[in-house]
Amino acid sequence: MTREQAYERVNKVFRDIFDDESIIVIDTTTADNIEDWDSLEHINLIVALEEEFGMKFTMGEVIGMYNVGEAVDIITARATR
Amino acid sequence: MDISKELRKQIFLTAYSGGVGHLASAFSAVEILQMLYIDRVMKFNAENPDWDERDYFILSKGHGSLVLYATLAQVGFFPKAELYKFCQPDGILGGEPNTLEVPGVEASTGSLGHGLGIGIGIALALKSYCRSNFVYVLVGDGECQEGSIWEAVMSGAAFGLDNLTVIIDHNRIQKMDFVEKTMGAARHVRFGGGQIALGEQFRSFGWQVKSCDGHDTTALRETLTGEWQPDKPRCVIAETVKGKGLSLMENNPAWHWRMPSKKELKTFCAELNITQEELDECKRRI
Amino acid sequence: MQKAYIKTLYDIMSADKRVCSLLSDSGTDYDLLMARDFPAQCFNFGIAEQNKVAVASGMAKMGKIPFVYTTDVFLAYRAYEFIRDDVCFQRRNVKVMGMGMGMGMGSWSTLGPSHHSTEALAALRALPSLTLLCAATPLELTRLVRFVYETNGPVYLRFGMSAEEELFGEDYKFELGKPIMLLNSGTDVTIFVTGTVAAPAYHAAKKLRDNGIAIRLYNMPTLKPIDDAAILDALSSSKYAFTVEEHSLQGGLGGAIAEILAEAGEEVPLKRLGLDNCFAKGYGTTADVRKLNGLDTDGIYNQIVNHINGGKTK
Numbered sequence: 001m002t003r004e005q006a007y008e009r010v011n012k013v014f015r016d017i018f019d020d021e022s023i024i025v026i027d028t029t030t031a032d033n034i035e036d037w038d039s040l041e042h043i044n045l046i047v048a049l050e051e052e053f054g055m056k057f058t059m060g061e062v063i064g065m066y067n068v069g070e071a072v073d074i075i076t077a078r079a080t081r
Numbered sequence: 082m083d084i085s086k087e088l089r090k091q092i093f094l095t096a097y098s099g100g101v102g103h104l105a106s107a108f109s110a111v112e113i114l115q116m117l118y119i120d121r122v123m124k125f126n127a128e129n130p131d132w133d134e135r136d137y138f139i140l141s142k143g144h145g146s147l148v149l150y151a152t153l154a155q156v157g158f159f160p161k162a163e164l165y166k167f168c169q170p171d172g173i174l175g176g177e178p179n180t181l182e183v184p185g186v187e188a189s190t191g192s193l194g195h196g197l198g199i200g201i202g203i204a205l206a207l208k209s210y211c212r213s214n215f216v217y218v219l220v221g222d223g224e225c226q227e228g229s230i231w232e233a234v235m236s237g238a239a240f241g242l243d244n245l246t247v248i249i250d251h252n253r254i255q256k257m258d259f260v261e262k263t264m265g266a267a268r269h270v271r272f273g274g275g276q277i278a279l280g281e282q283f284r285s286f287g288w289q290v291k292s293c294d295g296h297d298t299t300a301l302r303e304t305l306t307g308e309w310q311p312d313k314p315r316c317v318i319a320e321t322v323k324g325k326g327l328s329l330m331e332n333n334p335a336w337h338w339r340m341p342s343k344k345e346l347k348t349f350c351a352e353l354n355i356t357q358e359e360l361d362e363c364k365r366r367i
Numbered sequence: 368m369q370k371a372y373i374k375t376l377y378d379i380m381s382a383d384k385r386v387c388s389l390l391s392d393s394g395t396d397y398d399l400l401m402a403r404d405f406p407a408q409c410f411n412f413g414i415a416e417q418n419k420v421a422v423a424s425g426m427a428k429m430g431k432i433p434f435v436y437t438t439d440v441f442l443a444y445r446a447y448e449f450i451r452d453d454v455c456f457q458r459r460n461v462k463v464m465g466m467g468m469g470m471g472m473g474s475w476s477t478l479g480p481s482h483h484s485t486e487a488l489a490a491l492r493a494l495p496s497l498t499l500l501c502a503a504t505p506l507e508l509t510r511l512v513r514f515v516y517e518t519n520g521p522v523y524l525r526f527g528m529s530a531e532e533e534l535f536g537e538d539y540k541f542e543l544g545k546p547i548m549l550l551n552s553g554t555d556v557t558i559f560v561t562g563t564v565a566a567p568a569y570h571a572a573k574k575l576r577d578n579g580i581a582i583r584l585y586n587m588p589t590l591k592p593i594d595d596a597a598i599l600d601a602l603s604s605s606k607y608a609f610t611v612e613e614h615s616l617q618g619g620l621g622g623a624i625a626e627i628l629a630e631a632g633e634e635v636p637l638k639r640l641g642l643d644n645c646f647a648k649g650y651g652t653t654a655d656v657r658k659l660n661g662l663d664t665d666g667i668y669n670q671i672v673n674h675i676n677g678g679k680t681k
Contacts, residue, residue: 019344036342043396044335059400060381063374099650101477143481168477168650170659175650176478191481192445193414223392226413255414256392257399263392264413335396 001079006053006072013048027069054081084119084155085111085298089326090353091151091164096340098363099168101176105324105336107147109252109295110219113319114138114152116298117217122305124214127157130184136214137203139188141196142221142250143177144338149186150174158185165363194227196220197247201237204245204314216245223255225279226264231286238287241312246305247288249279249316251295252323256337283316295319327352368527368563369466369473371505373397375512376434380408386432386516389423391416393437393466416441417449423461424453432460432516438472439465439525443487454521455494462515465525468501468562469613470660471653473529480646484525488561489618491523492591498543499591502526503565506535507588514541527563530653534569534586544594546585546601553581556675557605557635559598561587561612561620564662568611571667580675587620595627602628608637609671613662616641638674640667 007025014023018036031037037045046062049071055078057071065071088111096102117123117138126132140149147167154161159173166172173182177191188199200218207214224230237245253260266278280290289309293300301319309315324330329345341349350360373395380386380401390398390411402409412419416437423433435442442450442465454461470476470483491499498520502508508526515522534549541547546559550572560568565586572584585601587593602608608628610621621639628637642660649659657663661670 018342036344043400046400056403057400059397059404060374060377062400063370063377063397099477101475144478168475170649170651170655172650177481179479189479189481191478192441223414226392226415228415228417257390257394257411258392260413263411264415 001076003072003076006076006079009052010049010068010072010075013045013052017045017048025068027067027072029068030066049075052081053079055079085115086326086353088115088148088151088155090355091155091161092147093349093353093355094359094363095147095151095164095167095174097360098165099172101168101340102147103144103176103338104147104327104340105254105330105333106142106145106221106250107151108325108327108330109321109323110145110148110250111325112296112298113219113248113250113301113321114148116301116305118152118156120298120302122302123217125156125185127153127185130158133212134214137187137200137216139190139196139200139203139216139218140178140186141190141200141218142193142224143190143196145219145221145250146174146176146178149178150183153183153185159183165365193221193224194229197230197233197237200245200247201233201240201242204237204242205240207244208240208242214244217248218245219248219250221255222249222251222253222279223260223263225249225282226255234283234286234288237314242314243309243311246315246317247283249318250321251279251292251318252321254323254332254334254337256334258334280316280318287313288316289313290316290318292318292320295321296325368502368505368508368531369395369529370397371508372436372464372466372512372526373401375509377401377404379512379516380405383432383516384408385430386434387426389419389426389433389435391419391437391441416446420446420449420461420463421453424449424457424459427454427459427461428457432462434462434464436464436466438482439468439484439487440482442523443484443490447490450491450497450521450523451494455497458496459521460519461521463521463523465523467528468525469527469564470647470656470662471527471563471613473527474652476647476653476656477650479650483647485613485642485647486615486618487525488590488612488614488620489622492618492623496521497591498522498589500524500588501562501590502588503560503562503586504531504533504535506533506537506539507541507586510539510541511588514543525562531563532566534565541588544589544592545597546587548583549586550576550582550584552576552583554583554604555581556583556607556609556671557602558582558584558609558611558671559587559601559620559624560584560610561590562614564611564613564657567657567662567664568667570664571671574664574668575671578672590620590623593623593627595631598624598627599631599633602633602635605635607675608635609640609674610637611640611662611667613647613657614641616643638670640670
C-alpha cells in the first residue's frame with residue numbers, strides 16, 4: 001500500500017470522525033489544526049484507523065503520536081487491509 | 082412535552098452552561114427522582130426544606146448531581162436561573178452536591194460509598210424519635226464496589242431499619258467499563274463476566290429486595306409503595322440505562338464524564354429538541 | 368500530567384515485567400490501551416481504593432512493583448490506614464500515585480472539596496518510611512516517576528491531571544530533599560512552592576522581581592525527607608520567607624519549613640500562603656478556583672507584597 005492510498009482512506013476516516021467533508025490531512029497535520037481533536041477524540045480516531053486498516057497501534061505509539069505522518073508510517077508498515 | 086423529557090433537556094442545558102458534567106449518570110436516574118419528587122411519593126415542602134415531617138433523599142452517587150438539581154429546581158427548592166450558574170464561580174451548584182449551599186440537598190456527597198451510612202444515621206434517629214418519615218438513598222451499581230457500602234448494608238439489617246429504602250441505579254456501567262467486565266464474579270472464568278447478583282447480595286445481608294424498570298415511574302412508585310415486611314430495610318434494584326434518552330450516550334462507557342463535540346451536539350439537540358436560542362440562553366451570563 | 372505519567376509508566380513496564388499498574392476504575396483511554404498491550408501487568412479492582420492498596424502490599428511482598436493510581440483524595444484520605452499499615456509499616460516497595468493534587472482536576476475544578484486534596488500532606492508527612500513527593504510540571508513528573516521506580520521502598524507521588532504549564536527544561540535535575548531554583552533576582556525574599564500551583568507562584572515571583580523586589584523562588588518536589596541544611600542555605604540572608612501550596616496552612620509545606628526554621632533558631636519571619644483552616648471555595652476552571660482562594664498569580668503577589676509592606680522584618 002502506497003502512502004497516497006493510505007492517505008485516501010485516512011482522510012475518509014478523519015472526515016467521518018470529525019463530520020467535516022473539507023478535512024484534508026497531510027504528514028504535518030496535528031491536533032492543533034483540527035478543532036475537536038482533543039485527547040478524547042484521539043482515541044476514537046485511533047480505534048477507527050485500526051478498524052479501517054486491520055492493525056493495532058501500541059499505547060506507546062498512540063501517546064507519542066504528534067502528527068498524522070507518524071500514524072501513516074505505522075499504518076503503511078502494519079496494515080493488513 | 083412530558084416531564085422526563087423536560088428534565089433531560091434541563092439537565093443537558095445545565096451542564097452545557099458550565100461546559101462540564103456527568104450527563105450519563107444523571108440521565109440514568111431521571112425517572113427515579115421524577116417518581117420521588119414530581120410524583121410526590123416523597124413528602125417534602127420546597128418552601129420549607131427543613132420541614133421535620135419530610136422524607137429524606139440522599140444522592141450517594143454524588144456525581145449524578147445534575148438530575149438532583151434539575152428535579153429540585155423543577156419542584157421549587159431554588160430558582161431555575163441558578164441552574165445556569167452550574168460549576169461557575171458565582172454559582173452554588175457544583176459537580177458534587179453541597180448540603181450547606183443548596184436548599185433540598187440533605188448530604189454533601191462526592192466520594193463514593195458515604196451516602197448510605199449517612200442515610201442509616203438519619204433512619205436510626207427517626208426511629209429513636211418514633212417518627213414515621215422515610216429515608217431514600219440512591220446508590221450506583223459501580224459504587225457498590227466500595228467496602229463502606231457493605232458496612233452500611235450490614236448495619237441497616239442489624240438495626241432492622243424498615244424506614245430505609247436503598248434504590249440501586251443499576252445501569253451496569255462505571256467510569257472505565259461495564260460493571261460486569263470490571264468486577265463481575267468469575268470475571269476470569271467466563272470472559273463475558275458473571276452476572277452481578279446485587280439483589281442476592283443485599284438479600285444475603287438481610288434486606289428485602291425487589292427490582293423493576295428504572296425508567297417506568299409507575300412501576301417504580303408501585304414497587305416502593307407496595308407490600309414490604311416490617312423490621313427489614315428495603316432495596317429496590319432499578320434496571321436503568323446509563324445515558325438513557327440520548328442515543329449516542331446509551332450504554333457507552335466513554336460518556337461517563339464528557340461533553341459532546343460540535344458534531345455530537347447536533348444530535349443531542351435534535352433528540353432533546355433543544356433550539357439554538359435555548360443553547361445561547363443558558364450561556365448568557367447575567 | 369496524566370499523559371506524562373502513563374507515557375513514562377509505559378516505558379518502564381515495557382522494560383520491567385515486575386512493574387504493574389493497579390487501577391480502581393480510575394484509568395483513562397490510554398490505560399485501556401495499556402491493558403491491551405500488557406494484560407499481565409494491568410489490574411483494575413473497581414471502585415475499591417482501600418482494597419487495592421492492601422493488594423499492592425501483597426504483590427510487592429512477592430517481588431512485584433505495583434503503581435497504585437487514582438485520584439489523590441481517595442488514596443490520601445480513604446486508603447490512608449492501608450498505606451500506613453500495609454505499605455509503610457511493612458516497608459513494601461509500593462508506588463502510590465495520587466492524581467489531581469490540590470484543588471484542580473486539570474483545567475477544571477468543578478467537583479468541590481470532596482475532590483480537593485488540600486490536607487493530604489499533613490496526613491502523609493507523619494508516616495514513617497514514606498518518601499513523599501509532589502510534581503509541579505509534566506517534565507518533573509517524568510523524572511520523579513523514574514526516580515520512584517528506581518528507588519526501593521514506600522513512596523507517595525502527587526501530581527496534576529492535565530493542562531499544566533511547563534516551567535523546566537531538559538536540564539532539570541532532581542535531587543531527593545533538595546529545593547530546585549525556579550527564579551533568582553536576589554536574596555531579600557525567599558519563596559518555596561510545591562506542586563502544580565508552582566505556575567501561578569512563578570508568575571507572581573516574576574511580577575515581584577519586575578517591581579524591584581529581590582526574590583528567590585524554589586520549587587520543592589520533596590516533602591519528605593527534606594534536606595534541612597539545603598533549606599537553611601536557600602534561606603540565607605533573607606528578610607522574609609514564604610511558602611505557597613494548594614493545601615491547608617497546617618501540616619503541609621508551610622509546616623515543614625516552619626519546623627526547620629524553628630529548630631534551627633533561624634529568625635527569618637515565615638508567612639505561609641494556602642488555605643487558612645477552610646475548605647476551598649467555589650467551582651469553575653482551576654484558575655477561577657485558585658483566584659477565589661487567593662492562590663492565583665495576583666492573589667499570591669498581593670499577599671506577599673502586603674506582608675512585606677506590613678513591615679515585620681528580621
